Amino acid sequence: MLVDEVVFFLRPRDEGWVIDATVGMGGHAEAILNASASSVRVLGLDTDAAALAQARERLTPFGDRVALAHSSFGRLAEAAAER
DSSP states (O other): HHHOOOHHHOOOOOEEOOOOOOOOHHHHHHHHHHHHOTTEEEEEEEHHHHHHHHHHHHHGEEEEGGEEEOOGGGGGGHHHHHH
């Protein structure tokens, strides 16, 4: 499955941020957080407000390990700087 490959290749480190620039409904972000130390955080970006709402609901159990922004990958640097 693609999600398994994403987690394998990213190999989240012991701490820091992972940026999911097309977070969608949060499936890949959820897998990354589940496979990571509690000090790893995800910044999820998407231009689809409905998808962000679904991602927010799905990722709620991860609390402050998740930051979501209504933004595009073209504005990734700006969105990351805001966090």
